[in-house]
Amino acid sequence: MSILDWFATKNSANKSVTSKLDIPGNLWIKCIACGETLYSKDFEQNLKVCPKCEHHFRLTCHERLNITVDADSFIEIDYDLSPADSLDFTDIKAYKDRIVEANKKTGLNDAIITGEAKINGSDVAIGIMDFGYMGGSMGAVVGEKITRCIELATKKQIPAIIMSSSGGARMQEGMNSLMQMAKTSAALYRHKQQKLLFISVMLDPTTGGTTASFAMLGDLNITEPKALIGFAGARVIEQTIKQKLPKDFQRSEYLQEHGMIDHIVPRNKMKSFLANIIEMTNYHKQKIEETETVEQE
Amino acid sequence: MSILDWFATKNSANKSVTSKLDIPGNLWIKCIACGETLYSKDFEQNLKVCPKCEHHFRLTCHERLNITVDADSFIEIDYDLSPADSLDFTDIKAYKDRIVEANKKTGLNDAIITGEAKINGSDVAIGIMDFGYMGGSMGAVVGEKITRCIELATKKQIPAIIMSSSGGARMQEGMNSLMQMAKTSAALYRHKQQKLLFISVMLDPTTGGTTASFAMLGDLNITEPKALIGFAGARVIEQTIKQKLPKDFQRSEYLQEHGMIDHIVPRNKMKSFLANIIEMTNYHKQKIEETETVEQE
């Protein structure tokens, strides 16, 4: 089920890449949402949001990292984890070969980077998924890295932030993949027991087993405008119910109306939004620490 | 809002009384649901359930008590509480006079009896409302008696059972009446904190502020077949939405389908049902007590 989403969304991902390559020299790109021709540099400066229609283009995990955490504050952890082909899985391609290709394409060992960082000076544990690596699918590496990232947050008593964009579980790892849903959610249980903040940022697209585990478990569930967020794939649902789906089905705004999303945050406001929430939820703890410091002096 | 239900249901209550009085000598009564003529003694022996259509007729609180707790086990508490007219409330009748009348009609000081009792040998704190006393409306006495009953259960570490039939808050006591919703629910909060069992039995009819407070807060919410249970009155809702309501609207079966009721229990099974639940939820505690006793010996 989950992987159907991955495929459904895979196509539109390719589309956005293609329209960029159409223009010689890459100085100009064309917005896939409104057709506007944009000067590449302006587009980059606008954080890859179309200035005309505000379409939020997808980012790589490193692009996302750069606009989210304080400069030079990120200390990556667990970068040396890479996928194992425990089922010897082959479809039209061998999973082993897919791993090599994905690594070549993205430079990543798997579909997520994790680490410690600061946001406006506050410590956080952060994980950022990359849809470019096998549709951001969650295999054992993604699950393990998210789990360790959350465990680190629990240990250090700091907030955790996971920014998802993922087609769900990774079929090629079979049940080992499904179990990552349980593992990541379990880690969040312990984080929550310590009354720590978890913000889930669901980015375009977040579907399947990713949505049905850690991504829906934020103290706050945040998203960008018009991101695709869902469990089952739209085509599967249409086949099941034999009806057309609503126009904004599984988009941020739809999910907010249905009670699942706390707040839709435009890309240029995301960092300050996160900082604000972290500050407010840290207020009491800091106050106590200050008092204790004063008393000790 | 709540009191509209009381009025709506008041009429049908009268109907059932009337149909009984129609027959001279009261040897025979006519079922208001199916029209069947029933021999009075059989009807009583069948716990006032029509043997033909299984319509559950309303019971007084003492009738209900008799078929629910072990013989001679009930120790009433707080029987000496009676209503005060704190607002000097008069409508077409003075509230003071209504109090006198209701007392004369029912022999009760207010719309509930509370106490300690045993059900198949197990201790419980129990409260049973009486719709015959001013439509079972909840004023300060009802609220106080329920609260004390629950507090007793908390203190003695035993289950609490409240069997409701009530039109909701009692208008003539104004805001003092509304506050009973908060007070009874607060008492249940403390009972719940001690991991004690609360079974709410909602009987025909349970509406308004009664439903929207203690009656919906059972670990288990139980009812008899086809009981009327709701918040707003059906007529008010029809006026609001300008639509006909579903046929079984606000009936036990409807509420169960909508997730609010754990189990619908026919009257002749109610006592054994309650005993069963109490036994199962007491099992662990009893096991521990037995072990401790053995160890002490």
Added chain:
Amino acid sequence: MASSTHLDFEKPILDLYKKIDELQALSDKEGLDMTKDIEQLTQKAELLKTKIYENLEPINIVKLSRHPQRPISGDYIENIFEDFIELHGDRSYGDDHAIIGGLAKFEGRPVMIIAQQKGKTTKENIYRNFGMPQPEGYRKALRLMRFAEKFEIPIITLIDTPGAYPGLTSEERGVAEAIALNLQEMIGIKVPIISVVIGEGGSGGALGIAIGNTVAMLTYSIYSVISPEGCAAILWRDAGMSPLAATNLGLISSKLKELGIIDSIVEEPLEGAHTNYKKVFTKMRAFLKKELTKYSKYSHEELTNQRYDRFRKLGKYTEA
């Protein structure tokens, strides 16, 4: 008077002021010195105003509490707090527009605001369902209160509703359960809860977010077990009896303070909050500051015990 909508009982005052205006116009036009007359009349008008407002029939206070220009929750949020971040949804069904909630800063520290929100225009009112929440509104409120509790953030609830929505959808999704659960769970929330009725406090639908350590009312707000109209329709079978019902129900702030149902009254301008927003914001800010300061010294246990005791003692009865 700032407001453009006038209520019946204001007519004598308005007539006097109109007369004063006419006199002034006449004096200007004819060049006559009518200062003294005008002064006298103004004084009279002021006296009349005070007399009328200090002796308002409850039914007129009901009208003030529903005044179309009366400040609504959104006005307080915008003017008393900074950096409001609205947080949506109950995480299981929907986002109710009749209850808004979110984090904000008050005097530099974070607070969680839960507020029933009416509209001022017809369009807004339809969007807000006329301030009548459905179950998901109460569930959102509880979710956000638990969030606040987790991070030791005090809660402020603003009450302004004719009641929970009496509709089919509301019953289907268990509005009674949703309100009941809030009554139970709010008692145990380990941060301060300050509740203020700012307009209509309609029955269980109001109570469902009003389990505060302190429960206050604005001067001309009401808090009632049933609307006077509903009460009259039931008890007298005559909607014309609403004024008497309003009186009997004891739904005005002064009466409820006297009965011990509420703890404080946040003072409105004599002619109502709608005539001077700034003034009522100032009073509200001062009130909240005082309460938050007070409870900031309470432990978790003191907070929940104080709240329990506050509601535990309510209700008059006789005991032999």
Added chain:
Amino acid sequence: MASSTHLDFEKPILDLYKKIDELQALSDKEGLDMTKDIEQLTQKAELLKTKIYENLEPINIVKLSRHPQRPISGDYIENIFEDFIELHGDRSYGDDHAIIGGLAKFEGRPVMIIAQQKGKTTKENIYRNFGMPQPEGYRKALRLMRFAEKFEIPIITLIDTPGAYPGLTSEERGVAEAIALNLQEMIGIKVPIISVVIGEGGSGGALGIAIGNTVAMLTYSIYSVISPEGCAAILWRDAGMSPLAATNLGLISSKLKELGIIDSIVEEPLEGAHTNYKKVFTKMRAFLKKELTKYSKYSHEELTNQRYDRFRKLGKYTEA
């Protein structure tokens, strides 16, 4: 064979038995002594049967797991437990018929059963939504698990679903949130949880009630990240590749035991649970008794730690 529905791979066995029957009939009719031939053939049939069932292709096990006569949750509940009291509803939206829950007695002590329920007839299947739960099913399950936790009652979950319902209503009401919350909260439940996949363990929809201290499977049940049909359609774009997908996905009990995804296999009769209900009930009863006895000695902390560690360690990767 007790069953009336036969699967393709059973044909060679059935043919042999048919031949034996014919031989017997012939021998009876003609008065010939064919005992030896019949004996030989029967032996051959038994050998063939063993060989076939012990070497079933995963896709055939998929078929067995979905066999229309396979015992469903209701059968286990009825035959292994006493005094089952079904408890309905999620207390906020509805009662999902694809997940049933309730209290029962097992060997004299109370247990809470949470079970995905398919139907056997078309009518039942429609009523049970073919065993595909909606959000309210998962929420009911969590509510009942918390009830069980409160009263120290062990929990048994039976898994049998093609997956959570992939429909509009399910998405609207947040099926992803409902499953996610169960994954998180079940980890912390302070009573033993025993989970058994009895038929189809379909992806997240199965996992949503399968966070057990022990997770077991019946021999011919399956547990998979995606259905073989779905997998084939996506990866090969050819539904005909389902058999290979079934093999690659590693969804059968023996493989999952080997991978450490599940802890135990509850043995079915050689020809499948549907051929001998009694046998499988006996095995299930013994299994549950053993597990419940084991965990009855665990403290709250041991239970939640064991469960955490069980899931924490799952997933293979390489670390430089």
